[in-house]
Amino acid sequence: MTPVAATLEWLDTRTPPPPAELRARLADALEPAETLPGALADGALVCLAAALARGDDRAAALDLLSADALLTYALEAAAEAGADEVLAVADAYGPARLAALLPEGGG
Numbered sequence: 486m487t488p489v490a491a492t493l494e495w496l497d498t499r500t501p502p503p504p505a506e507l508r509a510r511l512a513d514a515l516e517p518a519e520t521l522p523g524a525l526a527d528g529a530l531v532c533l534a535a536a537l538a539r540g541d542d543r544a545a546a547l548d549l550l551s552a553d554a555l556l557t558y559a560l561e562a563a564a565e566a567g568a569d570e571v572l573a574v575a576d577a578y579g580p581a582r583l584a585a586l587l588p589e590g591g592g
Contacts, residue, residue, distance in 0.1 A: 487517070488518065488524060489512075489515045489516065489517060489524070492521060492524045492525065493508075493512055493515070495562065496511060496558065499561075503554060506547070507547070507554060510547055511554060511555055514528035514531040514551060515528045516528070516531075520570070521562045521566075522559045522563040522566065522573075522574045523559075523574075525555050525558045525559035525562055526555065526556060526559035526574055526577070526578040529552045529553075529554075529556040530582070530586065532548045532551040533548070533549070533552040533583065534586050536548035537586055537587065537588070556578065559578065560575070
């Protein structure tokens with residue numbers, strides 16, 4: 486099983502699972518990473534960057550929702566792994582990392 490397939494399998498075990506349209510966007514954003522939380526958080530950054538690129542276009546809503554969902558799932562997966570993993574994810578994907586995606590002068 487590929488790392489992305491393993492991440493999607495984990496997503497499908499969530500209760501409730503993400504709706505089909507959201508799951509499809511989450512799947513599109515995923516790339517292999519060293520850890521499950523890292524794969525989910527990296528996908529969140531992909532979606533957030535896409536939302537920022539779309540600006541105030543309504544199409545950005547799905548990207549923004551997907552970024553939120555993936556970062557939430559990343560923290561959920563980290564919590565399943567333990568407190569050290571939660572701290573690692575919070576440190577690696579905290580405000581500074583998110584702010585780095587903003588256009589110059591946007592943060």
